[in-house]
Amino acid sequence: MRYFSFLTQDTSAGKTFITLIRIIAVLLIVMILMNGGAVVVSLAKNVYQAIETIFVSLLLAIVLFYVFNPIAVFLESFNIPRTLSIIIIYLAAAASLGALFGTIIPTIERELSSLQQELPKYQDKIVKSINCVETWIRNKSPQAANIDLSAALSSVKRELLGGSKSHILISSSKMIGSFVTLLVMVPFISFFFLKDGPAMKKALIGAVPNRYFEMSLNLFYEINRQLGGFVRARLVEALCVGLTCFIGLTLLGIKYAVVLAVIAALTNLIPYVGPIIGTIPALIIAFVDTGSVMMLLWVGMVYGIAQLLDTLVIIPAVFSKIVNMHPLVVVVVIIAGGQLGGVLGMIFAVPIYSITKVAIKEIHTGLSSLRA
Amino acid sequence: MTPDVFWGNIFKIKSKKDTLYYFLKSNPLFDGFSSRDIKNIGKIVHLRRFKKDEIIFKEDEPGTGMYVIRTGSVRITKHKKKEGGDSEEEVITMLKQNDFFGELALVEKTRFPRTASAYADNECELIGFFKPDLLELVERNPRLGVKIVLRIAEIIGSRLRTTTELLTERTEETKRLRPAPQQDEKEPISPIWNKT
Numbered sequence: 001m002r003y004f005s006f007l008t009q010d011t012s013a014g015k016t017f018i019t020l021i022r023i024i025a026v027l028l029i030v031m032i033l034m035n036g037g038a039v040v041v042s043l044a045k046n047v048y049q050a051i052e053t054i055f056v057s058l059l060l061a062i063v064l065f066y067v068f069n070p071i072a073v074f075l076e077s078f079n080i081p082r083t084l085s086i087i088i089i090y091l092a093a094a095a096s097l098g099a100l101f102g103t104i105i106p107t108i109e110r111e112l113s114s115l116q117q118e119l120p121k122y123q124d125k126i127v128k129s130i131n132c133v134e135t136w137i138r139n140k141s142p143q144a145a146n147i148d149l150s151a152a153l154s155s156v157k158r159e160l161l162g163g164s165k166s167h168i169l170i171s172s173s174k175m176i177g178s179f180v181t182l183l184v185m186v187p188f189i190s191f192f193f194l195k196d197g198p199a200m201k202k203a204l205i206g207a208v209p210n211r212y213f214e215m216s217l218n219l220f221y222e223i224n225r226q227l228g229g230f231v232r233a234r235l236v237e238a239l240c241v242g243l244t245c246f247i248g249l250t251l252l253g254i255k256y257a258v259v260l261a262v263i264a265a266l267t268n269l270i271p272y273v274g275p276i277i278g279t280i281p282a283l284i285i286a287f288v289d290t291g292s293v294m295m296l297l298w299v300g301m302v303y304g305i306a307q308l309l310d311t312l313v314i315i316p317a318v319f320s321k322i323v324n325m326h327p328l329v330v331v332v333v334i335i336a337g338g339q340l341g342g343v344l345g346m347i348f349a350v351p352i353y354s355i356t357k358v359a360i361k362e363i364h365t366g367l368s369s370l371r372a
Numbered sequence: 373m374t375p376d377v378f379w380g381n382i383f384k385i386k387s388k389k390d391t392l393y394y395f396l397k398s399n400p401l402f403d404g405f406s407s408r409d410i411k412n413i414g415k416i417v418h419l420r421r422f423k424k425d426e427i428i429f430k431e432d433e434p435g436t437g438m439y440v441i442r443t444g445s446v447r448i449t450k451h452k453k454k455e456g457g458d459s460e461e462e463v464i465t466m467l468k469q470n471d472f473f474g475e476l477a478l479v480e481k482t483r484f485p486r487t488a489s490a491y492a493d494n495e496c497e498l499i500g501f502f503k504p505d506l507l508e509l510v511e512r513n514p515r516l517g518v519k520i521v522l523r524i525a526e527i528i529g530s531r532l533r534t535t536t537e538l539l540t541e542r543t544e545e546t547k548r549l550r551p552a553p554q555q556d557e558k559e560p561i562s563p564i565w566n567k568t
Contacts, residue, residue: 076512198415198508210420211427214436214502217418218483221504365434 020200023192027054027185057182059348061189065197066231068093072194086194090187104258111256125288215366222358230351237314238265241275241306245282248302252295254286264306270346271330273338279303329353392419395442395499399470401523409516416505422492432485435477437502438524441469444496448473450488464488475524478503 028050068089075085193200201220208216242265249257260282267278279300286299330350337349396402396410396417405413419442422428428439431451439446445468449461467473473490477483478501510517 073512077514079513202415202418206418210422213418213420213500214429214433217502217504218436221507 019196020203024054027057027189053178053181053185056178056344057185057189059344060182060186061193062227063231063235064186064190065193066228067235068190068194069197069228070232083195086191089194090191107258108262111259115256115259122284122288126284129287212366215362218366219359219362222362223355226354226358227351230354234269237310238268240314241265241268241310244306244309245278245302248305249282249299252286252298252302254282254299255289256285260285264303268310270343271334271350273331273334273346275303275307392417392499399440401440401472401527405519409519412509412513412516413501413520416501416509418500418502420498420500422496422498424492424494426492428490428492428498429474429486431487431489434483435474435480435486436483436504437477437500437506438472438474439490440472440499440501441467442497442499443469445469445493446471446473446496446498447491447493448488449491461489466493475527478506478524479521479528 068086071089072082072085075088076082080088205213205217205220242261245264246257246261249260254260263281264275264278267274270277282299282303283296286295287293289295333349333353334346337345337347337352339345341348392414393410396413397405397407402410402413420439422444428446429435431449445466447463448465448467449463451459452462453459474486477486506517506520509520
């Protein structure tokens with residue numbers, strides 16, 4: 001128990017740790033209250049949801065921390081106090097978000113509503129194309145007569161849209177609720193991570209027994225360095241890919257260039273599989289709108305150039321300090337992540353794997369030297 | 373119970389001398405550093421408590437940083453090989469309050485193995501100052517970072533000078549003690565191509 005003695009002592013580390021626990025407890029209570037009046041009826045479900053929201057909030061707050069921390073450190077190097085540096089960053093971020101909401105968001109909103117209106121048109125065209133393919137397959141190979149692509153498509157559509165309108169309404173209202181919660185909670189938690197991060201780190205490390213202290217300190221530092229580098233590199237990558245796609249699609253005159261670029265940037269966060277997923281909507285829209293195979297090739301080329309730029313310029317420049325992983329390992333890790341945690345699992349699979357690898361390596365080195 | 377003890381217990385004020393700030397400020401390692409610098413250093417160092425005979429670090433372990441003794445004393449030992457092939461630990465030096473050790477680990481590029489072991493000779497409090505924290509400080513506050521690195525360089529330089537002087541002294545002593553070789557015993561050095 002002596003390892004936890006820092007909690008009972010009047011040290012800044014102990015105080016910070018207790019404050020952290022208090023914040024988490026308050027957050028938990030707020031989350032339970034915010035998750036509706038049905039707490040008594042389905043307390044367990046709500047607690048689970050609250051924990052899930054806290055987990056996602058913490059995860060996103062960590063991402064935000066890694067984005068803002070180098071800027072805070074940079075400002076600190078000019079002798080600006082850390083708290084003031086963080087406030088400056090938050091104000092700048094709020095101004096940027098305001099500008100974003102004022103310019104890009106209305107465009108995305110316009111494009112999305114237009115896409116929603118035109119969705120039946122796209123669906124019809126896709127169904128027609130699939131019917132054509134089906135007929136062509138049946139003509140070519142009579143054994144494949146029992147193949148019903150249209151039925152398969154409708155079942156996929158049912159799976160994707162799932163259930164009645166009321167169900168969608170409930171889930172969308174819940175989604176908006178979660179979004180608002182995240183919008184408030186993530187910057188709030190991130191602020192404390194930025195402000196008290198070093199003290200929190202000191203408190204955590206302080207609990208480690210003397211014999212493993214240096215090893216743990218190194219482990220913490222390595223994980224922090226790798227995770228920070230990874231998060232920032234992925235975001236820079238996503239931004240570059242999104243920008244390249246936006247420029248290319250605008251030059252080609254493809255509709256919904258902004259939405260498609262945002263999709264490309266977001267899906268690019270999933271290594272290997274992501275870029276393919278991100279290309280599909282652009283190819284569909286290009287094909288349905290123009291009906292020309294040549295346009296498909298052009299769109300494919302734009303996404304190809306974005307990926308080439310990513311692989312040849314951004315990855316060597318940004319990822320040079322990140323741990324090297326064999327592509328096969330990456331694919332296996334992503335599949336495992338996808339199976340365990342869906343899209344989020346796919347995005348976080350590689351960093352989690354990378355952290356585990358570093359941890360095992362450091363612990364192994366540390367323990368072997370201790371044994372020797 | 374005397375009144376002094378009674379009131380002293382009620383209004384227990386931490387003596388100024390007991391604070392980490394005062395200790396760092398009065399330590400020769402940080403001599404000439406401003407109060408603000410000391411406060412910033414105080415944020416990155418780690419206070420560790422060791423029991424009597426507890427290992428602080430062992431020889432050949434990868435080193436991460438240095439320690440300053442706040443209270444107690446530390447025994448520095450090194451393995452020496454005996455004639456039979458066995459090895460035994462020999463005490464090289466004893467360090468007391470305000471002394472520091474392990475500073476090489478702060479400036480080495482990779483984590484080199486420690487050259488000696490350190491044990492707590494009695495219950496002691498050490499201030500740990502580690503390379504990852506120093507690197508972070510250099511990024512956050514380059515001015516203070518440079519100041520600390522320069523101070524460590526000064527210490528290492530001074531220790532190197534002492535070692536060099538000692539080595540020169542020993543070499544001269546060895547030369548003096550060794551009998552001079554006879555002139556006729558010397559074998560003429562011939563180029564290798566002459567040896568057929």
